[in-house]
Every structure is written in structure tokens, then in C-alpha cells.
Amino acid sequence: MLSRYDHDLRVEIGFCTETGRRRDNQDYVAACSGPLGPGSLHGLVAAVADGVGGHKGGREAAETAVRGFIEAYFASPETIGVARAAARALESINGWIAAQARVDQKLAGMATTFSALIFSRRSAYLAHVGDSRAYRLRGEDFEQLTNDHVLGRGESAHALIRAVGFEDVLRVDHASHALCLHDRFLLCSDGVHAFLRREAIRKLLAERVSPQEAAERLVAAALAAGSDDNATALVADVVDLPPADQGALSQLAAGLRIGEPPAPGEVVDDYRLERIISQGRNSRLLLATDLRNGRPLVVKFPLARVADDASRRRAFVNEAWVAGRIRSPYVGEIVEPEEGRRTQLYSVMPFYEGETLEARLARAPKIELEEGLSIATRLARAVAAHRAGVVHRDIKADNVILLKDGSLRLVDLGVCRVPRLEDFCPEDIPGTPSYMAPELFLGASGDEASDLFALGVTLYRAFARDYPYGEIEPFSTPRFGRPRPLIVKRPDLPAWINAAILRAVAADPRDRFGDVVEFAFELENGALRNIAPPATKKPLYERNPLVFWKSLSLILAFLLFLALIPRAWR
CATH class of the missing domain: 1.10.510.10 (Transferase(Phosphotransferase) domain 1)
Structure with a gap:
């Protein structure tokens, strides 16, 4: 399934769900794209729900939660924003499921876990409750984006403490994650993650087969590992991103303070600054470690007293704007921090392991034709x-x-x-x-x-x-x-x-x-091409050796004559 919206944002999704050893499948999974067109903010919704086992209406709760959430979310006005629209939609679905559980004995105790990702513009918004999970694979970094809402101790360690339908007031985990090209996301029920080790999940996602094949492999691996529960997996790949919006970038830059560039050893917005890579007339580059995932990065801070604040903010906007529009393996990228993380003006880039061309010129050997x-x-x-x-x-x-x-x-x-x-x-x-x-x-x-x-x-x-x-x-x-x-x-x-x-x-x-x-x-x-070398005048020795030697002999004889003159006057 290939979904596209906002012109350049493309997310490819595949999912698989299997009943496994259970009598019926109480999981529900779906993905749906919103209206196409420039400026559309609704984006695309992907969701997984797992009906609470041992209760009536588990399947009904899971399907109602996913389908109802998608319908309510896309019915919301875009003006309220993605996060608020998602929260409203989930609150309304929770209220309806909780009410049905009270008034209909056939559905008594109906409840479900719920995990959804909303891809909009350059961000993924996460809404989560229960013990289904969301993961993200970014390059070599593999991160679990959700926490399980379970007791976590004793014989009832896996007992849910939060789920859609449990209470009239739903406590939901919300988060926003900046998207990067080639991010791979996974939503899965506990029938998958409870029976596969974290490293096994990472390896299966890192194989980079199509999202559909990846989802099918995850479910098959969980069942082969002995899963006795329904198994559901949804894999989403970020294939392309829309360019950064000038207005949004300018607004972001205007709201960030400009301070003195920090020194190695300091921590800024969970980036631990390790050492200075370079410092030019306009900026200081420091190697940093992202304390949230351990990834090495480069953080660039503008230098004070070089240009006015407006120029430094404009440079920030330029770099982010270009990074969203130039897709080249030969041009440096920009890493966009999570929404709300950045508290001052700086840019974040991948750490490219190597050396500058200037540093290469400072060492032997010289650059030969092939390398050059x-x-x-x-x-x-x-x-x-x-x-x-x-x-x-x-x-x-x-x-x-x-x-x-x-x-x-x-x-x-x-x-x-x-x-x-x-x-x-x-x-x-x-x-x-x-x-x-x-x-x-x-x-x-x-x-x-x-x-x-x-x-x-x-x-x-x-x-x-x-x-x-x-x-x-x-x-x-x-x-x-x-x-x-x-x-x-x-x-x-x-x-x-x-x-x-x-x-x-x-x-x-x-x-x-x-x-x-x-x-x-x-x-x-x-x-x-056979380009002749530029014409250069040959020396006299090559043009006419006889004239060269005659001239040299004449000069030497003249010098000898000058040397003998003083003796003749004695």
C-alpha cells in the first residue's frame, strides 16, 4: 500500500494479522490516508488495537477503536491541529466503548489496547495506551517509542492498567517525532513483541524488504517462536518527505534564543558535546552524542559578533530549507530534532566519518589523477x-x-x-x-x-x-x-x-x-580528447645547441678577459 499526500510526503505501509492458536482474532489493524492536496495536515493514520483477552467484546472493542478513531480524526477540522484532533477522537471513542460496556451485558468489560501513528508533513504523531508497541528503526538506531501500561511485577506483571474502555477518563501517551527519510516504523500487538527478542525484531526490520513482506515475516517469526496469542504487525516506511516550509522555519528560528556557543562537556537539549570539530568565522561545530539514542551527531552553533541576529537566523532557515529540497548523496543532510526539543539556535547534522579535503591536503601522499x-x-x-x-x-x-x-x-x-x-x-x-x-x-x-x-x-x-x-x-x-x-x-x-x-x-x-x-x-x-599541452617556449639549448655552446664560450672568454685586466696593470 503506497500512500501519498502533501505533494512530497510518501509513506509505504504493509500489515499482517494472524489468529495463531487462539479461537478467534481479537486484533484489528488499519491504515487510511486523508484528503490529498497542498497544505493538507490530516495526513495518514496507521493503527493497531488488541482487544483485551478474557473479556466479552474484545474484537468489537479493537475494531471500534481503530475504525472510530480514523473516522473521528478525519472529521475534525484541520485548524485544531493534528495532536488535538487525535486526542479528541480517542476520547470520544473511549467514552463510547466504556458506555457500551456498562449498558450491554454481551459487551461487559469490553476494552482494547490502542497504538496509532499519524504521519503529517514532516512529523509522526503517536497516540498510545496499553501494551501494544511502536518502534522506530533509523539507520542503525532501533528505539521503542512506547511504554507498556502494565503492572510490571508479581504474577500479574502483564496485567493492563490502562486501556481504551477501562475508565471514563482515558489517560493516553502522546508524542511527536520528527521524520527522517528512510525511517521505518513498526506497530505490533503483544502477540509479536512478547515472543520475539528486541534484537530479533531489529534484524527483521533491518532486512529492508518491502513493508508488507517485513510485516509478514515478523508475524511468522512470532508464531514460530511459540506465540499463543493473536499476532499483528504493521510496518511503515518513510519514502519521501515534503520540503521544510519557509514560514514555519522562520517562525521556529524567531523563537529560538541565540547564545554563546557552548564548550565540550556541556549538555544542550540532551546532546552531550564531546569535542570541537572545527571553528570558522561564522560557526562552531562540535561532535555530540544524542543521549536519547546514543547516536553520534554534529551540532553547529552560530558564533556571536559575526553578523546580526537576523542574519544568523536566516542562515539557520536557509540550511533547513535546502536540506528539505536537495536529495543528493553528495550534499550534507540536516537532522531535525523532535518537536519542542530545541531551546536555542543551532543545526544538527549526521556525523560523517572522514576528513575534510583541506585536511587531506595537509598530509602525504599528494592527490594523484585517479583520486583527484x-x-x-x-x-x-x-x-x-x-x-x-x-x-x-x-x-x-x-x-x-x-x-x-x-x-x-x-x-x-x-x-x-x-x-x-x-x-x-x-x-x-x-x-x-x-x-x-x-x-x-x-x-x-x-x-x-x-x-x-x-x-x-x-x-x-x-x-x-x-x-x-x-x-x-x-x-x-x-x-x-x-x-x-x-x-x-x-x-x-x-x-x-x-x-x-x-x-x-x-x-x-x-x-x-x-x-x-x-x-x-x-x-x-x-x-x-587529445588536448595538446599549452605552447611553451623551448630553451635555446633545445632549439639550437650549436648557438648555445658558442654563446656560452664567448661569455666565458669575456669573463676571463675581465679577470686578467687587473694583472696587466700591475
Whole structure:
């Protein structure tokens, strides 16, 4: 089952339920999508209920809870919000089931566990009561999102203390979880989780088969493990996410305080800061551990006194906005913390294990042709974010991470120029002078041509450990003549690499490639062309050895004559 709404949010769901050794199946599972269309907030509901065993009407309670919740939720106005609509729907269903249990002897004691996930925009809202469970697999991290409402001790350790229909006033656990691409969620009854170890559940989910097949495998494994209860599993995969909304991002940024960047050893919003990875003119990056799941992350704090608060908040919005729109294995991602967790302005990113290109240049051996071409083609694909209207404006070796697995990530998109978003004030637009195109020194705000120039300088530096126009000091006004040929620094490289990179760093934008894609094509196919090396004047020794030796002999004779003159005057 593939459900899609809000244009880009896609959640693929599969579920399975089996009676097992019981006489009948008192579990109920369902998933339903709300209205399609831009701005729709109702989203998609997935729910599992397990009728309380030993009571009449267990199956009726489970089915009523799921079906009634879905109908009541989608009947709610979107203006009240997802969480409030879910709470109202579950309260009404609880009241109806509790009333039926009192007035109908055939349904006396009817009650059910209930766990639901509502996928809306970029969040999953969880409503839970009882001992059914919800799990989330995110990369290698596997987390149980719910707590069992049971006694937990003695012979009645598994006896429920909360369920839909038990009381007129229902106590429900509510939570909101930010979605990440490729998150996998599991809802299951105790007929599954009570008979499978946590690690067994994780391994089955991590096999990454389709949600339907994963649900069927979980149920089959529980039954094979001796489950004597009904077994139900629902698996949901987040296939795609909608882009972050500019208004919501701006509102979030406006509500976050800006303070001094913390130091290693401090804990901020359950992120334990381990060590400083880097500190530039605009931000401090720290390696952190998420104390909620143990995951290593990188937290970036803006530095004070670099730009005004409005510019720092705009950088935060830019980075989050771009992260929601560019899906590239070569561009750094942003991790969105759970709703309400962040109390100050910072960004959270995955921890990419590797080193920056600048760090790679500081050690031996030098970058050879094969390694350099691999970096060049991947980096060109990363910069091709121009197709989404994004201009990076700070491409440099320090912002390129070379991962241990051989891949690459272009990071630090906080100062990028994006469509339909307000740009920075000219004085707040950063740039590293040695990577800046000539037009930027004249007041241009940056475009695809200037990004192409910075990409060319980065690749020139990767091979030569130098800059094509020399290192440019901050606050200087450089003059751009002819760039120094790359093969002067690296005569072992082929001429076509020299030609391609020198064209990318041409002082006049009109002399550069038409776009980054054309440059990438040249890098990938340049070896097929027979480009003659640039003409250089041969020394006299090679052009005419006889004239060379005659001239040298004449010079030596003249020097000897000068040396003998003082003796002749004695």
C-alpha cells in the first residue's frame, strides 16, 4: 500500500494479522490516508488495537477503536491541529466503548489496547495506551517509542492498567517525532513483541524488504517462536518527505534564543558535546552524542559578533530549507530534532566519518589523477544543486568532507542563495577570498558562474596545494591576470585536466563553462580528447645547441678577459 499526500510526503505501509492458536482474532489493524492536496495536515493514520483477552467484546472493542478513531480524526477540522484532533477522537471513542460496556451485558468489560501513528508533513504523531508497541528503526538506531501500561511485577506483571474502555477518563501517551527519510516504523500487538527478542525484531526490520513482506515475516517469526496469542504487525516506511516550509522555519528560528556557543562537556537539549570539530568565522561545530539514542551527531552553533541576529537566523532557515529540497548523496543532510526539543539556535547534522579535503591536503601522499578525478566528479555533482535554484557561495576545501567509504559530502549551506527567500545583506555574505570569483569583489551577490569558479579553485588546490591566482588576503582588492597553469605545479598531470580547470577559473565569467554540468562532463570525458599541452617556449639549448655552446664560450672568454685586466696593470 503506497500512500501519498502533501505533494512530497510518501509513506509505504504493509500489515499482517494472524489468529495463531487462539479461537478467534481479537486484533484489528488499519491504515487510511486523508484528503490529498497542498497544505493538507490530516495526513495518514496507521493503527493497531488488541482487544483485551478474557473479556466479552474484545474484537468489537479493537475494531471500534481503530475504525472510530480514523473516522473521528478525519472529521475534525484541520485548524485544531493534528495532536488535538487525535486526542479528541480517542476520547470520544473511549467514552463510547466504556458506555457500551456498562449498558450491554454481551459487551461487559469490553476494552482494547490502542497504538496509532499519524504521519503529517514532516512529523509522526503517536497516540498510545496499553501494551501494544511502536518502534522506530533509523539507520542503525532501533528505539521503542512506547511504554507498556502494565503492572510490571508479581504474577500479574502483564496485567493492563490502562486501556481504551477501562475508565471514563482515558489517560493516553502522546508524542511527536520528527521524520527522517528512510525511517521505518513498526506497530505490533503483544502477540509479536512478547515472543520475539528486541534484537530479533531489529534484524527483521533491518532486512529492508518491502513493508508488507517485513510485516509478514515478523508475524511468522512470532508464531514460530511459540506465540499463543493473536499476532499483528504493521510496518511503515518513510519514502519521501515534503520540503521544510519557509514560514514555519522562520517562525521556529524567531523563537529560538541565540547564545554563546557552548564548550565540550556541556549538555544542550540532551546532546552531550564531546569535542570541537572545527571553528570558522561564522560557526562552531562540535561532535555530540544524542543521549536519547546514543547516536553520534554534529551540532553547529552560530558564533556571536559575526553578523546580526537576523542574519544568523536566516542562515539557520536557509540550511533547513535546502536540506528539505536537495536529495543528493553528495550534499550534507540536516537532522531535525523532535518537536519542542530545541531551546536555542543551532543545526544538527549526521556525523560523517572522514576528513575534510583541506585536511587531506595537509598530509602525504599528494592527490594523484585517479583520486583527484573521483573527488572532482562527485563534487561537481554536489554543486549541481543549481538545478534546484541553490547557489552555495562558500565552496572550498574546508567544506568538502571525504568519507572513509570513498564518498563525499559538500556541507555548510547556511549562506547559500535560494529562490524566494530573502538574501543576506552584502556585508554578511561570507566568502574565502582565495576562492572568490573576480565579480564578487565588485559587489555581485553570487551565482552559478561564481560557484563554478570556486569549484575550479577547489580542484586546482586539490592537485597543486596552491591557488591559481595565489593566496588572496582578506580585505584586499586583488588583480586577476592569467591563472598559473596547473601543469607547472603538476607536470605529471594530463593536459586536458589543466585545460578544464583553467577554463573553470577564468577571470571573465563568459570564458568559463556554461554550467557545472558541462564542467562535470568535461571531467568525466576529458581523457578521451587529445588536448595538446599549452605552447611553451623551448630553451635555446633545445632549439639550437650549436648557438648555445658558442654563446656560452664567448661569455666565458669575456669573463676571463675581465679577470686578467687587473694583472696587466700591475
